[in-house]
Amino acid sequence: MHYGELKKCDIANGTGVRVTLFVSGCTNHCPDCFQPQTWDFDYGKEFTGETKAEIFAELDKPFVNGLTVLGGEPFEPRNQRELLPLLREIREKYPHKTIWCFTGFRLDDELLTDGSYPRCEVTDALLACIDVLVDGRFVRELKDISLQFRGSRNQRVIDMNKTRQTRTITIWDQLRR
Numbered sequence: 001m002h003y004g005e006l007k008k009c010d011i012a013n014g015t016g017v018r019v020t021l022f023v024s025g026c027t028n029h030c031p032d033c034f035q036p037q038t039w040d041f042d043y044g045k046e047f048t049g050e051t052k053a054e055i056f057a058e059l060d061k062p063f064v065n066g067l068t069v070l071g072g073e074p075f076e077p078r079n080q081r082e083l084l085p086l087l088r089e090i091r092e093k094y095p096h097k098t099i100w101c102f103t104g105f106r107l108d109d110e111l112l113t114d115g116s117y118p119r120c121e122v123t124d125a126l127l128a129c130i131d132v133l134v135d136g137r138f139v140r141e142l143k144d145i146s147l148q149f150r151g152s153r154n155q156r157v158i159d160m161n162k163t164r165q166t167r168t169i170t171i172w173d174q175l176r177r
């Protein structure tokens with residue numbers, strides 16, 4: 001897996017101060033994507049043990065609230081397979097820190113629907129590691145710069161813990177707009 005950037009002290013992509021990993025590769029190709037350079041699976045640097053150590057060094061800091069995974073597209077099947085061991089290890093080592101993930105795929109009719117392109121053998125296990133999932137493609141006609149954590153009105157900020165408990169897609173209740 002490649003990544004374009006590892007952002008430390010990020011306050012824009014989730015709650016509190018976070019470490020954010022921008023993985024490379026996206027086949028969604030939304031019109032007006034704000035970062036088309038990340039569509040290329042080979043964009044940026046290779047994710048190595050050193051990258052992982054850098055992430056863990058950030059998560060060791062008490063003021064860092066957790067990890068955010070952005071793209072490109074984290075739920076491209078080949079990225080899912082690479083991310084699963086990393087997210088599982090973070091879940092075990094840092095049970096009180098949160099994991100946020102941004103995906104262009106929709107949770108219900110794509111990630112959870114058998115036969116859809118992004119659903120693969122590790123999708124359920126990867127979703128189980130995530131606290132908050134921001135889902136849906138960027139839609140130019142629904143663009144709204146006032147939205148918190150999203151670019152267009154169709155995108156949702158989903159509380160995955162409550163969604164698992166209630167078996168109903170539940171929007172994160174701390175969303176301002």
Ligand code: SF4
Nearest residue numbers: 026028029030033104
């Ligand atoms: S899902 Fe994200 S990275 Fe992929 S094309 Fe759409 S906006 Fe760009």
